[in-house]
Amino acid sequence: PLPPADPAEVRAWAELGGLRWERELRAELEARGREWLAQRGQPALRVLHAAAESAEREARGQSGAVAVPAAGDPLAALDRPAVARDLLHAVAAQLLDPSGGWGRLRAALLALEAEPLRRHADADVLAAHLRAAEREPLAPAARAELVRALRETRPTGPAEDERPLLREAAAEVRRQLEALMQRAPAPRLDPGSALPPGAILYAVTPRAARAAPPDPEEDTLTVHLAGGRAARWRGLHLSWERVGASWQLRVEGPGGQEVALLHPARPAAERVQTLALGPLLPEEAALRLSLSGDYLRLEWLRPPGPGLADLAAQARLVAALLRPEEGYAGLRLARAVAGLLREAAVDVAALGPSAAARYAAAPPAALLTVARKGAAALHARAARLGPQEWDALLEEAGTGLGLSDHAARRLRTALLAARTGVPCTALPVAGGEATLPGDGTFTRLRLPRDPHLVLRAAGTELEVRPALGGLSVQPSRGQEGVLSDLLVLSLPQAQVLLVRALEDIGGAVLSEAE
Known part of the structure; x- marks a missing residue:
């Protein structure tokens, strides 16, 4: 029999797999969310909203299920890409909750399949107020106005004829989430589990160690940082050293170098970062860095479309x-x-x-x-x-x-x-704000980890935040747009051009005269 794998190495391998699964889960949910957002009246997002809220209430020990909001409900605002994205990320957190989040969410969806049109918590109060209004000694026109005003003070629910639609939406959402969760990895590996052969550079477990330099064509490289000091991969020279309780990674390419600090003691979300390679290479690329203890996984990222x-x-x-x-x-x-x-x-x-x-x-x-x-x-x-x-x-x-x-x-x-291109070097977004020059030239900006920022362009502020399918771009005056990879906004006296690839966005302002 093979000797058992190093326990710390097994734990790190399992956690790195879990971090990758979390990203894949959120990406899959966003892909489905884009389909649900395109549905007329967003029935799938509405039942998911109600189920997620009900599951959250149950987790807090509160009773009472949340009703499905009406189509176009301005409070739920599920027709907005940014709001829909926030909902799906909240759902992802429930699916990843080891204390039974998926079970609570699934039970809430099953309850909606059985009865999608629960009475609103204020329905009885509203009915009593309406009966009282009908008894008021008022002229018919005044009484009708009072009834209308009372109805507007209470949120309305879905129409009765939506019952089959919402029931099927709840069933479809549940089926899709069940299919996703069937792919979830085990939360941890048994300490005696075998690791894939040749999976880790400088591994402690002999069978898991790479016997040769990393394949330059591979898109993923896992390194035991404590076992070595450098490597060459995909035309890059990688070197690292301890800095206190952390690691410093240096990435060098033909066009320069980038440095990243890796902190093993931080929460999982802060142990995943993306390093844009910018001018290091002649191609658009980035590295996703995931850390578990002294084990680092590097993933090569390319734009899904043009650079x-x-x-x-x-x-x-x-x-x-x-x-x-x-x-x-x-x-x-x-x-x-x-x-x-x-x-x-x-x-x-x-x-x-x-x-x-x-x-x-x-x-x-x-x-x-x-x-x-x-x-x-x-x-x-x-x-x-x-x-x-x-x-x-x-x-x-x-x-x-x-x-x-x-x-x-x-x-x-x-x-x-169109032949002039954009700069290779990106400017950091300081304090979550940046200004685009008005001379028609493109500025390249590096997106922060949480891409919520304000762009100033042509005398207008543009609020940029994550949304389904990209980034929501909301002018201070005007209609919201979604930047997937390209967006042109028409403002008074100017156009704002925005493009996005990996961790960078480019922006330019064209006046009407240009």
């Missing part, structure tokens, strides 16, 4: 297409050019002034999607054309639509500016 520079180029083109004060002339012109490249005539009926009205009435997220598709096609086609061919197409399309040459000049400028 920050490519996104910034795309954002400049999108901004040129999304000019509502110009009747979306850029977007109409781009679509006309696309038609000409397909050897189709300019469709004046589809791209004339009526198109501007349709774009203005479209939801912002849908309009951004259309503009992004148009910008991508425009950029790809412009790269294959010479300047004279491109100018001739713009002139033909603009003439066909009866547009001035101002929109064409703006598109030419955007295509040139």
Whole structure:
């Protein structure tokens, strides 16, 4: 039989696996949450909200279940991505609670499947007040006004005809959470458990130790820090040393170095951090560092899509297409050019002034999607054309639509500016606040661990906080947007361009004259 693995090594391996599972669980919940947020009336989020609140009350020893909020309830505000994200992270905390959080939440969902329309706690009081109002010696109009005012003072619940919808929503949410929890790892490994062979660099357990340098193509590396002092991995030189009760990790690459402090005694959430590699490498990448005792797991992270520079180029083109004060002339012109490249005539009926009205009435997220598709096609086609061919197409399309040459000049400028990129070095966000310059150049900012910050741009404050699918961006005046990887906000006299990749965001401000 194999000799038993080192107990401390087994505990660290189990905890590192648990930390990874927590991240995967939150990511899976957010992915499902985006689907639930898109549902009309958000029935799944509403039953989950009620179940989570009821489970929390039970955990505190309080009786009474929480009722499902009505669709569009302004107090619950479950149609807001930031609020929905907070709910799902609270649910994740319950699922990870070793004292039976998942059991309480599951029981609350089962109760909602059985009866999704519980009476509100104030329903009896409201009914008594309404009966009393009907007996008041008032004129009919005054009595009706009193009844209306009383109803507005109490939250209303879902309509009776929503019962089947909410019952099915509760069942579906429960089934999806059950499927997630089936993948949960054991909370701890038996001290005699075997570790995977070759899993840990400088391991104490001989069978678990790597016999060769780390594979440069692997995305994960686990290191016993006390067993060595340095390693090379994925083109980086890693070195570490003790600093008191902590560890200092130095990461060196062709473009420079980054340093991270690792604190084994801190809570689990503070033992996971992301180190952006910035100018160290020619590619967009970052390292996620997870620590358990003297064991460090490094995970190589790449943007799921284009890097920050490519996104910034795309954002400049999108901004040129999304000019509502110009009747979306850029977007109409781009679509006309696309038609000409397909050897189709300019469709004046589809791209004339009526198109501007349709774009203005479209939801912002849908309009951004259309503009992004148009910008991508425009950029790809412009790269294959010479300047004279491109100018001739713009002139033909603009003439066909009866547009001035101002929109064409703006598109030419955007295509040139799209090649300028963004800085490689990110600036830290000091005190949770940053200012974007108004000269049209991109600024690169490093997101703090808790990305809740205020951006000042074009005389407006933008509150940025985590949300489902990205970051919520709320202007002090105007409609909330969600920054997944690219967002263009139209403000009075200016546009704000925001892009995001890994731990960095880029921002630029374009005035109306640009």
